[in-house]
Amino acid sequence: MRRGKTWPKIILIIYILKKKEKKEKRKCCCRVFYGIMFDAGSTGTRIHIYKFIQKDPVELPVLDNEMYHAVKPGLSSYKDDPEEGGNTIRQLLRIAKKTVPEEDWRRTPVVLKATAGLRLLPEDKARALLKEVQEVFEESPFYVPGNSVTIMNGKNEGVLAWVTVNFLTGHLYSNTRRTVGILDLGGGSTQITFLPKSKVNKHFYIYLGNGLFAARFATLGALGADVFSSSCLPKKFRENVTFSGTTYKVSGIPDGYAGYKLCYYEVMKVIKGIIHQPYEVRGSSIFYAFSYYFDRAVESGLIDGSRGGTVEVRDFKKRAKEVCNKMTKYRAINPFLCMDMTYITCLLKEGFGFKDSTVLHLAKKVNNVETSWALGATFDYFRNFNIH
Numbered sequence: 466m467r468r469g470k471t472w473p474k475i476i477l478i479i480y481i482l483k484k485k486e487k488k489e490k491r492k493c494c495c496r497v498f499y500g501i502m503f504d505a506g507s508t509g510t511r512i513h514i515y516k517f518i519q520k521d522p523v524e525l526p527v528l529d530n531e532m533y534h535a536v537k538p539g540l541s542s543y544k545d546d547p548e549e550g551g552n553t554i555r556q557l558l559r560i561a562k563k564t565v566p567e568e569d570w571r572r573t574p575v576v577l578k579a580t581a582g583l584r585l586l587p588e589d590k591a592r593a594l595l596k597e598v599q600e601v602f603e604e605s606p607f608y609v610p611g612n613s614v615t616i617m618n619g620k621n622e623g624v625l626a627w628v629t630v631n632f633l634t635g636h637l638y639s640n641t642r643r644t645v646g647i648l649d650l651g652g653g654s655t656q657i658t659f660l661p662k663s664k665v666n667k668h669f670y671i672y673l674g675n676g677l678f679a680a681r682f683a684t685l686g687a688l689g690a691d692v693f694s695s696s697c698l699p700k701k702f703r704e705n706v707t708f709s710g711t712t713y714k715v716s717g718i719p720d721g722y723a724g725y726k727l728c729y730y731e732v733m734k735v736i737k738g739i740i741h742q743p744y745e746v747r748g749s750s751i752f753y754a755f756s757y758y759f760d761r762a763v764e765s766g767l768i769d770g771s772r773g774g775t776v777e778v779r780d781f782k783k784r785a786k787e788v789c790n791k792m793t794k795y796r797a798i799n800p801f802l803c804m805d806m807t808y809i810t811c812l813l814k815e816g817f818g819f820k821d822s823t824v825l826h827l828a829k830k831v832n833n834v835e836t837s838w839a840l841g842a843t844f845d846y847f848r849n850f851n852i853h
Protein backbone atom coordinates (compact mmCIF):
# COMPACT_ATOMS: atom_id res chain seq x y z
CA MET A 466 0.00 0.00 0.00
CA ARG A 467 2.70 2.43 1.11
CA ARG A 468 4.90 1.69 -1.90
CA GLY A 469 2.08 2.25 -4.22
CA LYS A 470 1.64 5.70 -2.82
CA THR A 471 5.37 6.60 -2.82
CA TRP A 472 6.03 5.90 -6.50
CA PRO A 473 3.61 8.40 -7.92
CA LYS A 474 5.05 10.95 -5.50
CA ILE A 475 8.59 10.40 -6.81
CA ILE A 476 7.41 10.57 -10.38
CA LEU A 477 5.71 13.83 -9.56
CA ILE A 478 8.88 15.26 -8.00
CA ILE A 479 10.98 14.23 -11.01
CA TYR A 480 8.39 15.77 -13.29
CA ILE A 481 8.48 19.06 -11.35
CA LEU A 482 12.31 19.11 -11.34
CA LYS A 483 12.44 18.48 -15.07
CA LYS A 484 9.96 21.25 -15.70
CA LYS A 485 12.00 23.62 -13.53
CA GLU A 486 15.16 22.70 -15.41
CA LYS A 487 13.45 23.36 -18.72
CA LYS A 488 12.22 26.71 -17.41
CA GLU A 489 15.74 27.63 -16.23
CA LYS A 490 17.11 26.70 -19.66
CA ARG A 491 14.49 28.83 -21.32
CA LYS A 492 15.36 31.66 -18.95
CA CYS A 493 19.04 31.52 -19.95
CA CYS A 494 18.47 32.37 -23.58
CA CYS A 495 15.60 34.80 -22.99
CA ARG A 496 16.70 38.38 -22.73
CA VAL A 497 14.26 40.88 -21.35
CA PHE A 498 14.78 44.57 -21.93
CA TYR A 499 12.81 47.77 -21.62
CA GLY A 500 12.45 51.07 -23.46
CA ILE A 501 10.89 54.27 -22.10
CA MET A 502 9.34 56.69 -24.60
CA PHE A 503 7.74 60.00 -23.59
CA ASP A 504 5.20 61.55 -25.94
CA ALA A 505 5.07 65.28 -25.18
CA GLY A 506 1.89 66.22 -27.07
CA SER A 507 0.06 69.52 -27.13
CA THR A 508 -2.75 68.28 -24.89
CA GLY A 509 -0.85 65.94 -22.57
CA THR A 510 2.38 64.14 -21.76
CA ARG A 511 2.36 60.34 -21.93
CA ILE A 512 4.85 57.72 -20.85
CA HIS A 513 5.09 54.39 -22.69
CA ILE A 514 7.19 51.71 -21.03
CA TYR A 515 7.70 48.79 -23.40
CA LYS A 516 8.94 45.40 -22.31
CA PHE A 517 10.62 43.35 -25.03
CA ILE A 518 11.67 39.72 -24.93
CA GLN A 519 14.40 38.32 -27.11
CA LYS A 520 14.03 34.55 -27.17
CA ASP A 521 16.79 33.92 -29.62
CA PRO A 522 19.85 36.13 -30.24
CA VAL A 523 19.41 35.89 -34.00
CA GLU A 524 15.72 36.65 -33.96
CA LEU A 525 14.09 40.05 -33.55
CA PRO A 526 12.84 40.82 -30.05
CA VAL A 527 9.09 40.62 -29.51
CA LEU A 528 6.97 43.15 -27.68
CA ASP A 529 5.70 41.56 -24.46
CA ASN A 530 3.64 44.42 -23.04
CA GLU A 531 3.25 48.14 -22.59
CA MET A 532 2.72 50.21 -19.47
CA TYR A 533 1.03 53.51 -20.33
CA HIS A 534 0.21 56.58 -18.30
CA ALA A 535 -0.81 60.12 -19.26
CA VAL A 536 -0.91 63.51 -17.53
CA LYS A 537 -2.58 66.77 -18.57
CA PRO A 538 -1.92 69.50 -19.61
CA GLY A 539 0.93 69.11 -22.10
CA LEU A 540 4.50 70.32 -21.65
CA SER A 541 3.89 73.37 -23.84
CA SER A 542 1.44 74.70 -21.22
CA TYR A 543 4.44 75.23 -18.94
CA LYS A 544 6.10 77.57 -21.42
CA ASP A 545 6.49 80.24 -18.70
CA ASP A 546 7.42 77.82 -15.92
CA PRO A 547 9.73 75.13 -17.32
CA GLU A 548 10.61 73.89 -13.83
CA GLU A 549 7.00 72.94 -13.19
CA GLY A 550 6.96 71.26 -16.63
CA GLY A 551 9.98 69.23 -15.53
CA ASN A 552 8.04 68.10 -12.48
CA THR A 553 5.42 66.40 -14.68
CA ILE A 554 8.24 64.34 -16.21
CA ARG A 555 9.62 63.53 -12.75
CA GLN A 556 6.17 62.33 -11.73
CA LEU A 557 5.95 59.98 -14.73
CA LEU A 558 9.48 58.69 -14.17
CA ARG A 559 8.34 57.44 -10.77
CA ILE A 560 6.01 55.06 -12.61
CA ALA A 561 8.93 53.92 -14.76
CA LYS A 562 10.95 53.12 -11.63
CA LYS A 563 8.12 50.97 -10.35
CA THR A 564 7.67 49.18 -13.67
CA VAL A 565 11.27 48.46 -14.71
CA PRO A 566 13.20 46.16 -12.32
CA GLU A 567 15.98 48.04 -10.52
CA GLU A 568 18.77 45.92 -12.02
CA ASP A 569 17.66 47.03 -15.51
CA TRP A 570 17.47 50.79 -14.84
CA ARG A 571 21.00 51.58 -16.00
CA ARG A 572 20.57 49.96 -19.40
CA THR A 573 17.01 51.15 -20.04
CA PRO A 574 17.02 54.13 -22.43
CA VAL A 575 14.75 57.06 -21.74
CA VAL A 576 13.67 59.29 -24.64
CA LEU A 577 11.24 62.19 -25.05
CA LYS A 578 9.86 63.40 -28.35
CA ALA A 579 7.69 66.50 -28.46
CA THR A 580 5.09 67.09 -31.17
CA ALA A 581 2.93 70.03 -32.29
CA GLY A 582 2.67 71.71 -28.87
CA LEU A 583 6.38 72.49 -28.75
CA ARG A 584 6.69 72.95 -32.51
CA LEU A 585 4.24 75.85 -32.25
CA LEU A 586 6.05 77.63 -29.36
CA PRO A 587 8.65 80.40 -29.81
CA GLU A 588 12.07 78.74 -30.11
CA ASP A 589 13.52 80.05 -26.81
CA LYS A 590 10.49 78.82 -24.81
CA ALA A 591 10.65 75.38 -26.41
CA ARG A 592 14.40 75.18 -25.82
CA ALA A 593 14.03 76.04 -22.12
CA LEU A 594 11.48 73.23 -21.68
CA LEU A 595 13.67 70.68 -23.45
CA LYS A 596 16.66 71.70 -21.33
CA GLU A 597 14.64 71.18 -18.17
CA VAL A 598 13.54 67.72 -19.30
CA GLN A 599 17.14 66.84 -20.17
CA GLU A 600 18.15 67.73 -16.59
CA VAL A 601 15.36 65.62 -15.11
CA PHE A 602 16.50 62.69 -17.27
CA GLU A 603 20.15 63.15 -16.20
CA GLU A 604 19.21 62.94 -12.54
CA SER A 605 17.21 59.73 -13.14
CA PRO A 606 18.81 56.29 -12.85
CA PHE A 607 18.02 55.44 -16.48
CA TYR A 608 20.28 55.44 -19.53
CA VAL A 609 20.20 58.86 -21.25
CA PRO A 610 21.69 58.68 -24.73
CA GLY A 611 22.64 61.73 -26.77
CA ASN A 612 19.74 63.47 -28.52
CA SER A 613 17.23 61.89 -26.24
CA VAL A 614 15.09 65.04 -25.76
CA THR A 615 13.97 66.53 -29.09
CA ILE A 616 11.11 67.99 -31.09
CA MET A 617 9.98 65.54 -33.76
CA ASN A 618 8.84 66.76 -37.14
CA GLY A 619 5.34 65.97 -38.39
CA LYS A 620 6.51 63.63 -41.15
CA ASN A 621 8.33 61.37 -38.70
CA GLU A 622 5.27 61.44 -36.48
CA GLY A 623 3.17 60.16 -39.39
CA VAL A 624 5.60 57.45 -40.50
CA LEU A 625 6.26 56.18 -36.95
CA ALA A 626 2.52 55.96 -36.19
CA TRP A 627 2.18 54.04 -39.47
CA VAL A 628 4.95 51.64 -38.33
CA THR A 629 3.21 51.12 -34.96
CA VAL A 630 -0.20 50.33 -36.42
CA ASN A 631 1.13 48.09 -39.20
CA PHE A 632 3.30 46.23 -36.67
CA LEU A 633 0.43 45.73 -34.21
CA THR A 634 -1.98 44.60 -36.92
CA GLY A 635 0.59 42.13 -38.29
CA HIS A 636 1.03 43.82 -41.65
CA LEU A 637 4.78 44.32 -41.33
CA TYR A 638 5.41 40.57 -41.25
CA SER A 639 2.74 39.34 -43.65
CA ASN A 640 3.58 38.07 -47.13
CA THR A 641 0.81 39.97 -48.84
CA ARG A 642 2.78 43.23 -48.79
CA ARG A 643 -0.50 44.90 -48.06
CA THR A 644 -0.37 47.63 -45.45
CA VAL A 645 -2.94 49.86 -43.84
CA GLY A 646 -3.09 53.65 -43.87
CA ILE A 647 -3.36 55.71 -40.70
CA LEU A 648 -5.34 58.76 -39.68
CA ASP A 649 -4.01 60.51 -36.59
CA LEU A 650 -5.72 63.60 -35.18
CA GLY A 651 -3.83 65.31 -32.37
CA GLY A 652 -4.51 68.61 -30.65
CA GLY A 653 -1.96 70.61 -32.62
CA SER A 654 -1.49 68.60 -35.80
CA THR A 655 -3.07 65.88 -37.93
CA GLN A 656 -1.45 63.26 -40.14
CA ILE A 657 -2.68 60.93 -42.87
CA THR A 658 0.02 58.43 -43.87
CA PHE A 659 -0.03 55.47 -46.25
CA LEU A 660 2.08 53.63 -48.79
CA PRO A 661 0.72 54.25 -52.28
CA LYS A 662 -0.10 51.06 -54.21
CA SER A 663 1.71 52.28 -57.30
CA LYS A 664 4.78 50.23 -58.22
CA VAL A 665 6.62 53.32 -59.41
CA ASN A 666 6.08 55.50 -56.38
CA LYS A 667 7.10 53.63 -53.25
CA HIS A 668 7.36 56.66 -51.00
CA PHE A 669 5.05 57.36 -48.12
CA TYR A 670 2.23 59.76 -48.69
CA ILE A 671 2.01 62.05 -45.68
CA TYR A 672 -0.26 64.98 -45.20
CA LEU A 673 0.11 67.31 -42.23
CA GLY A 674 -2.53 69.78 -41.14
CA ASN A 675 -4.29 71.43 -38.23
CA GLY A 676 -4.96 69.30 -35.16
CA LEU A 677 -8.34 69.42 -33.47
CA PHE A 678 -7.57 72.26 -31.06
CA ALA A 679 -5.63 74.26 -33.63
CA ALA A 680 -8.67 73.86 -35.94
CA ARG A 681 -11.00 75.09 -33.18
CA PHE A 682 -9.10 78.33 -32.90
CA ALA A 683 -8.71 78.68 -36.63
CA THR A 684 -12.49 78.28 -36.95
CA LEU A 685 -13.18 80.82 -34.25
CA GLY A 686 -10.58 83.21 -35.65
CA ALA A 687 -11.77 82.68 -39.20
CA LEU A 688 -14.84 84.74 -38.39
CA GLY A 689 -12.50 87.70 -38.19
CA ALA A 690 -14.16 89.23 -35.12
CA ASP A 691 -12.57 90.28 -31.82
CA VAL A 692 -14.83 88.01 -29.83
CA PHE A 693 -14.24 84.35 -30.61
CA SER A 694 -17.79 83.23 -31.27
CA SER A 695 -19.18 80.47 -33.43
CA SER A 696 -22.43 78.89 -34.52
CA CYS A 697 -20.77 75.52 -33.80
CA LEU A 698 -21.16 76.22 -30.07
CA PRO A 699 -24.27 76.21 -27.87
CA LYS A 700 -25.89 79.67 -28.04
CA LYS A 701 -25.45 80.46 -24.35
CA PHE A 702 -21.93 79.08 -24.07
CA ARG A 703 -19.42 81.59 -22.74
CA GLU A 704 -16.09 80.45 -21.29
CA ASN A 705 -12.38 81.04 -21.12
CA VAL A 706 -10.62 78.24 -22.95
CA THR A 707 -6.93 77.47 -22.53
CA PHE A 708 -4.79 75.75 -25.15
CA SER A 709 -1.00 75.40 -24.90
CA GLY A 710 -0.88 77.91 -22.03
CA THR A 711 -2.84 80.68 -23.81
CA THR A 712 -6.37 81.57 -22.73
CA TYR A 713 -9.08 82.67 -25.18
CA LYS A 714 -12.56 84.07 -24.56
CA VAL A 715 -14.94 81.86 -26.46
CA SER A 716 -18.72 82.00 -26.88
CA GLY A 717 -21.74 80.84 -28.85
CA ILE A 718 -23.85 83.40 -30.73
CA PRO A 719 -26.58 84.23 -28.17
CA ASP A 720 -29.14 85.82 -30.50
CA GLY A 721 -27.97 84.17 -33.70
CA TYR A 722 -28.24 80.75 -35.30
CA ALA A 723 -26.47 77.57 -34.35
CA GLY A 724 -26.48 74.19 -36.04
CA TYR A 725 -24.82 71.85 -38.49
CA LYS A 726 -25.20 73.82 -41.74
CA LEU A 727 -23.76 77.07 -40.42
CA CYS A 728 -21.06 75.22 -38.54
CA TYR A 729 -20.06 73.28 -41.67
CA TYR A 730 -19.79 76.56 -43.53
CA GLU A 731 -17.50 78.01 -40.83
CA VAL A 732 -15.29 74.93 -40.63
CA MET A 733 -15.02 74.74 -44.42
CA LYS A 734 -13.20 78.07 -44.39
CA VAL A 735 -10.44 76.40 -42.38
CA ILE A 736 -10.29 73.31 -44.59
CA LYS A 737 -10.48 74.99 -47.99
CA GLY A 738 -7.31 75.24 -49.94
CA ILE A 739 -5.06 73.56 -47.39
CA ILE A 740 -5.81 69.93 -48.04
CA HIS A 741 -4.67 67.46 -50.68
CA GLN A 742 -6.93 64.76 -52.03
CA PRO A 743 -4.72 61.76 -52.73
CA TYR A 744 -6.02 59.35 -55.35
CA GLU A 745 -5.67 56.32 -53.01
CA VAL A 746 -8.30 57.42 -50.53
CA ARG A 747 -10.94 57.00 -53.23
CA GLY A 748 -10.01 53.32 -53.58
CA SER A 749 -10.28 50.31 -51.33
CA SER A 750 -7.33 50.94 -49.00
CA ILE A 751 -7.86 50.17 -45.32
CA PHE A 752 -7.44 53.02 -42.87
CA TYR A 753 -7.02 52.94 -39.10
CA ALA A 754 -8.08 56.10 -37.25
CA PHE A 755 -7.14 56.81 -33.64
CA SER A 756 -6.34 59.69 -31.18
CA TYR A 757 -9.13 62.31 -31.31
CA TYR A 758 -10.98 60.47 -34.11
CA PHE A 759 -11.45 57.72 -31.55
CA ASP A 760 -12.19 59.99 -28.57
CA ARG A 761 -14.88 61.97 -30.40
CA ALA A 762 -16.48 58.84 -31.86
CA VAL A 763 -16.82 57.56 -28.28
CA GLU A 764 -18.15 60.84 -26.85
CA SER A 765 -20.79 61.13 -29.55
CA GLY A 766 -21.84 57.51 -29.05
CA LEU A 767 -20.68 56.24 -32.47
CA ILE A 768 -18.59 53.46 -30.93
CA ASP A 769 -18.06 51.78 -27.59
CA GLY A 770 -14.97 53.17 -25.83
CA SER A 771 -13.85 49.83 -24.45
CA ARG A 772 -13.92 47.98 -27.76
CA GLY A 773 -13.58 50.49 -30.61
CA GLY A 774 -15.10 49.42 -33.90
CA THR A 775 -15.59 50.18 -37.56
CA VAL A 776 -17.63 53.05 -38.95
CA GLU A 777 -18.24 54.51 -42.38
CA VAL A 778 -17.32 58.11 -43.15
CA ARG A 779 -21.02 58.85 -43.55
CA ASP A 780 -21.58 57.83 -39.89
CA PHE A 781 -19.40 60.74 -38.74
CA LYS A 782 -21.48 63.10 -40.89
CA LYS A 783 -24.78 61.72 -39.62
CA ARG A 784 -23.68 61.95 -36.00
CA ALA A 785 -22.22 65.46 -36.50
CA LYS A 786 -25.65 66.60 -37.74
CA GLU A 787 -27.38 65.06 -34.73
CA VAL A 788 -24.91 66.57 -32.26
CA CYS A 789 -25.08 70.06 -33.84
CA ASN A 790 -28.84 70.11 -34.07
CA LYS A 791 -29.24 68.98 -30.44
CA MET A 792 -26.40 70.92 -28.84
CA THR A 793 -27.95 71.17 -25.39
CA LYS A 794 -28.11 67.36 -25.15
CA TYR A 795 -24.36 67.00 -25.69
CA ARG A 796 -23.25 70.17 -23.89
CA ALA A 797 -22.42 68.42 -20.63
CA ILE A 798 -20.28 65.82 -22.44
CA ASN A 799 -18.33 68.37 -24.46
CA PRO A 800 -19.57 71.82 -25.59
CA PHE A 801 -17.15 71.61 -28.54
CA LEU A 802 -18.52 68.29 -29.76
CA CYS A 803 -20.48 69.81 -32.65
CA MET A 804 -17.45 71.81 -33.82
CA ASP A 805 -15.10 68.82 -33.48
CA MET A 806 -17.43 66.33 -35.20
CA THR A 807 -18.03 68.82 -38.02
CA TYR A 808 -14.27 69.38 -38.42
CA ILE A 809 -13.68 65.62 -38.57
CA THR A 810 -16.46 65.20 -41.17
CA CYS A 811 -15.15 68.10 -43.23
CA LEU A 812 -11.55 66.91 -43.00
CA LEU A 813 -12.42 63.38 -44.11
CA LYS A 814 -14.80 64.31 -46.90
CA GLU A 815 -13.78 67.69 -48.29
CA GLY A 816 -10.17 67.60 -47.13
CA PHE A 817 -8.90 64.10 -47.84
CA GLY A 818 -11.68 63.24 -50.31
CA PHE A 819 -12.90 60.03 -48.66
CA LYS A 820 -16.10 58.51 -50.02
CA ASP A 821 -19.16 58.30 -47.75
CA SER A 822 -18.89 54.53 -47.84
CA THR A 823 -15.20 54.26 -46.83
CA VAL A 824 -14.81 52.10 -43.75
CA LEU A 825 -12.57 53.39 -40.96
CA HIS A 826 -11.24 51.14 -38.19
CA LEU A 827 -11.35 53.09 -34.95
CA ALA A 828 -8.92 51.81 -32.34
CA LYS A 829 -7.27 53.26 -29.25
CA LYS A 830 -5.32 50.08 -28.63
CA VAL A 831 -4.41 47.06 -30.74
CA ASN A 832 -3.45 43.93 -28.76
CA ASN A 833 -3.51 46.07 -25.62
CA VAL A 834 -0.88 48.51 -26.94
CA GLU A 835 -1.59 52.22 -27.61
CA THR A 836 -1.89 53.14 -31.29
CA SER A 837 0.61 55.97 -31.26
CA TRP A 838 3.90 56.87 -32.96
CA ALA A 839 5.69 56.03 -29.67
CA LEU A 840 6.21 52.31 -30.35
CA GLY A 841 7.47 52.95 -33.89
CA ALA A 842 9.86 55.55 -32.46
CA THR A 843 11.16 53.05 -29.91
CA PHE A 844 11.94 50.45 -32.63
CA ASP A 845 13.75 53.04 -34.62
CA TYR A 846 15.67 54.02 -31.58
CA PHE A 847 16.83 50.49 -30.72
CA ARG A 848 17.94 49.97 -34.27
CA ASN A 849 20.00 53.15 -34.29
CA PHE A 850 21.60 52.54 -30.92
CA ASN A 851 22.09 48.84 -31.48
CA ILE A 852 20.81 47.96 -28.02
CA HIS A 853 19.69 44.45 -28.83
Ligand SMILES: O=c1ccn([C@@H]2O[C@H](COP(=O)(O)OP(=O)(O)O)[C@@H](O)[C@H]2O)c(=O)[nH]1
Nearest residue numbers: 506507508580581651652653654756835837
Ligand atom coordinates in the same frame (compact mmCIF):
# COMPACT_ATOMS: atom_id res chain seq x y z
O1 LIG B 1 -0.48 56.88 -26.80
C1 LIG B 1 -1.34 57.73 -27.01
C2 LIG B 1 -1.01 59.02 -27.45
C3 LIG B 1 -2.04 59.92 -27.68
N1 LIG B 1 -3.33 59.57 -27.46
C4 LIG B 1 -4.44 60.52 -27.72
O2 LIG B 1 -4.15 61.19 -28.92
C5 LIG B 1 -4.56 62.55 -28.90
C6 LIG B 1 -3.29 63.27 -29.26
O3 LIG B 1 -3.18 64.58 -28.93
P1 LIG B 1 -1.76 65.36 -28.79
O4 LIG B 1 -1.92 66.29 -27.66
O5 LIG B 1 -0.61 64.41 -28.73
O6 LIG B 1 -1.66 66.09 -30.16
P2 LIG B 1 -0.41 66.75 -30.96
O7 LIG B 1 0.30 67.64 -30.02
O8 LIG B 1 0.49 65.63 -31.43
O9 LIG B 1 -1.07 67.41 -32.10
C7 LIG B 1 -5.20 62.69 -27.54
O10 LIG B 1 -6.59 62.38 -27.68
C8 LIG B 1 -4.58 61.61 -26.69
O11 LIG B 1 -5.42 61.17 -25.64
C9 LIG B 1 -3.63 58.31 -27.03
O12 LIG B 1 -4.80 57.98 -26.86
N2 LIG B 1 -2.63 57.42 -26.81
